Amino acid sequence: MVKKVTLGDANVTAIAYGCMGLSQAYEPCDEEQGIRTLNAVLDMGYDHLDTAALYGFGKNEELLNKAIGHRRSEYFLASKCGLYRDSTGKREINGRPEVLTKTCEDSLRRLGTDCIDLYYLHRIDLNVPVEDSIGALMNMRDQGKIRFIGLSEPSPETLEKALNLCQIAAVQSELSLWTRSPNDTVADICSRKGIAFVSYSPLGRGFFGGKVRDTAVLTEKDIRHTMPRFQADNFASNLKRLDELSALAEENGITVAQLALAWVMAQGDHILAIPGTRFEDRARENLDAARSLLTDEVIAHAGRIVSPESTAGERWTETILREVDSEQNRFR
Numbered sequence: 001m002v003k004k005v006t007l008g009d010a011n012v013t014a015i016a017y018g019c020m021g022l023s024q025a026y027e028p029c030d031e032e033q034g035i036r037t038l039n040a041v042l043d044m045g046y047d048h049l050d051t052a053a054l055y056g057f058g059k060n061e062e063l064l065n066k067a068i069g070h071r072r073s074e075y076f077l078a079s080k081c082g083l084y085r086d087s088t089g090k091r092e093i094n095g096r097p098e099v100l101t102k103t104c105e106d107s108l109r110r111l112g113t114d115c116i117d118l119y120y121l122h123r124i125d126l127n128v129p130v131e132d133s134i135g136a137l138m139n140m141r142d143q144g145k146i147r148f149i150g151l152s153e154p155s156p157e158t159l160e161k162a163l164n165l166c167q168i169a170a171v172q173s174e175l176s177l178w179t180r181s182p183n184d185t186v187a188d189i190c191s192r193k194g195i196a197f198v199s200y201s202p203l204g205r206g207f208f209g210g211k212v213r214d215t216a217v218l219t220e221k222d223i224r225h226t227m228p229r230f231q232a233d234n235f236a237s238n239l240k241r242l243d244e245l246s247a248l249a250e251e252n253g254i255t256v257a258q259l260a261l262a263w264v265m266a267q268g269d270h271i272l273a274i275p276g277t278r279f280e281d282r283a284r285e286n287l288d289a290a291r292s293l294l295t296d297e298v299i300a301h302a303g304r305i306v307s308p309e310s311t312a313g314e315r316w317t318e319t320i321l322r323e324v325d326s327e328q329n330r331f332r
Helices: 031-044 055-074 097-111 130-142 156-163 183-193 232-251 256-265 280-291 296-305 325-331
Strands: 004-007 010-013 048-050 076-081 083-085 091-093 116-121 146-152 170-174 196-200 271-274
Touching (some): 004 196, 004 271, 010 048, 031 055, 031 280, 048 271, 055 097, 097 116, 097 130, 116 170, 130 146, 130 156, 146 156, 170 183, 183 196, 232 296, 256 271, 256 296
Parallel strands (some): 048 076, 076 116, 116 146, 146 170, 170 196, 196 271
Antiparallel strands (some): 004 010
């Protein structure tokens, strides 16, 4: 049986397709391959695709339109605003209502659609009252430009503020074997409130795919070069845990990626994951994780092998962590 999760008014597969890697962050992907992959993931049964204005600074949304715009009725579409680029072309968190409104209009044009199913505030702007940002998304919803509102990486306090204003359909934050707090607290709130929790980077930015054994193979612009968990000593320590996890996966007849995804999905009926890949065979492997049946004992064992406590390195640099609403309590 395939696990399904309620997302807005849809009942979607618990493994969604994250489109980011087709346009940025990892190994480059040419347009032809991106088009093939996007059509293939729909053919194999993915029904929820996740993109953002930030990804490739709009190129990812344009790719979706070119590749599968003609198949728009086949998938639940999520995109994001509030994290894009400033006038100089640099990445910027900006939650001002007029900026969010303009971003949404541009996204609709790039995606070739008149309505986005789920629209997230990609990051909470710590310099703008969240009520103002949410108000802009509510206006978009009332105008029919988006159908449901989501938040990404909110603190518990911010999520509660948002819920006082409107219904939140989904929260998207990082959750994986090696990244849990503070987002596991938010996931608990989502469970109580009937909100879908969407786990991004459920494979630890590809680490739990088990293919990267040496960071020297990563391309020069690969974002993982900047991440503490992929630095020399940390990476070597984390590989030892990965080897133990791989052995457990093999004992149960699945891949290590499927075990990592199964752990995420086992954290609650309301939790789904959005791994991304440019390879069709890996996309199929990930989707098959929604069908895996593992005992509670195996899931718990996986969680003991790899945990935040056993992991070497933070998920981001301190500079990035200080920008993120969900991480603010550690700096107070």
